[in-house]
Amino acid sequence: MPEITLRQLQYYVRVIEHGSVTAAAAACHISQAAVSMAISQLERSLETDLLIRSRSKRVAPTPAGREFAAHARAVLARVAEAEEAMTDHRDLMRGPLNIGFAQSISPRLMPVLAEHFTTRYPEVELGFREGAPSEIQDAVRDGHLDFALVYELQAAPDLTPVRLIDIHLHVMLPATHPLAGEPGIHLAQVIGEPAVLLDVPPTIERLTSIVSDLGLRMDVRWRSSNMETIRCMVARGLGYSLINSVPATGATFDGRTVVYLPVLDAVQGNALVGVLPSEHRPSRRVEEALEALRSA
Known part of the structure; x- marks a missing residue:
């Protein structure tokens, strides 16, 4: 030994x-x-x-x-958890907690966790990393991150997914689009128009597959790794986009407006998931973060 x-x-x-x-x-x-x-x-x-x-x-x-x-x-984290477990007060939760966010998810959930731990558990040393799904999942494997947040269809098979929030695919349109006032939309109604898609692998591949399953084909005219750039382009009438995480507002960076219509087609389901190392039991800090996310 x-x-x-x-x-x-x-x-x-x-x-x-x-x-x-x-x-x-x-x-x-x-x-x-x-x-x-x-x-x-x-x-x-x-x-x-x-x-x-x-x-x-x-x-x-x-x-x-x-x-x-x-x-x-993982060993050092478990030792820290054992020391923490000796206290009688959960409010004394402390120690490092490092979380990865897919770039399109971080605006929605990163502030939620920052507020939660700053308010309730200020002694938790909270760290964030934003990146492509493959990048942050590699960091989970290497032990640099406790877990990462991605879409279910992006989750690596060798990591353990924890389902957190159900989501629904939406079409993003300019507020001036003839269909902007509809309660929902079929993809065939906009498929002939240019598409403006998020260029963060494997987003385009996943969306193309969803559309192909409906017997349709997109004209991917524009690509950007910045969702706000996409919103501004759509607001100017340069095309439509497909989005999972819908912002609370349709206002864009340059003062224009977009709308989000739920897709009415029967498309493959998706969800926001936390991916954890398969061989490790989650710490109390991780469990607390996952519970906070479920309530977000």
Whole structure:
């Protein structure tokens, strides 16, 4: 049985996070020699190299080191949870909580969690990362994020999805469009017009598949990775768009207006989900965040 200490795990995770032994030592307020010794002892115990050292003194994890880092973070998180469980008061919840958001989801839910934890659990160290679904799910696998928020159809099969909020596909139209006043819309009613779609993989592929299943084909004329840019283009009558997360207002950045009509076709269902590492039990902080999101 390898002799591994929590201190070694803490130093190793710090080295991975900071990219060098020197920076990790400074963050831990100890000597560089102490960190180097702990990492060397850890590698001997595991009988494998965890780090790739360079002449510039920068380090990067080996494939084995990358996998081990995820387990090390999970162990440290469980220890923190055990310490926290010894208190009689839930209001004393504290510790780090790092969450990833798909870019189209973050405006809707990131402020909700920031307000929730700032108001109720100010000692929780809340961190956010926005990015493409594939990017933030990689960060969950690597242990950099506790969980990530994506659409159900984007969820990776090797992560555990937790269904949070049901959503419905909508068509975004300019407020001046002849169909803008309708209570709902069939995609065939706008399919001949240019489409303006979110260019964040795999969004376009998913939407194209949904439309193809109805025997239709979109004319994807414009693409943008910025939803506000898309809203402004639609408001100017340059096309329509398809959207899952509907804002509370139709006002655009440049003062124009769009409307959102629910799609009446029978399309594949979707939902906002939290994706968690499959092999780890969620912490109390994660459970609290998921519950807050269900009520959002």
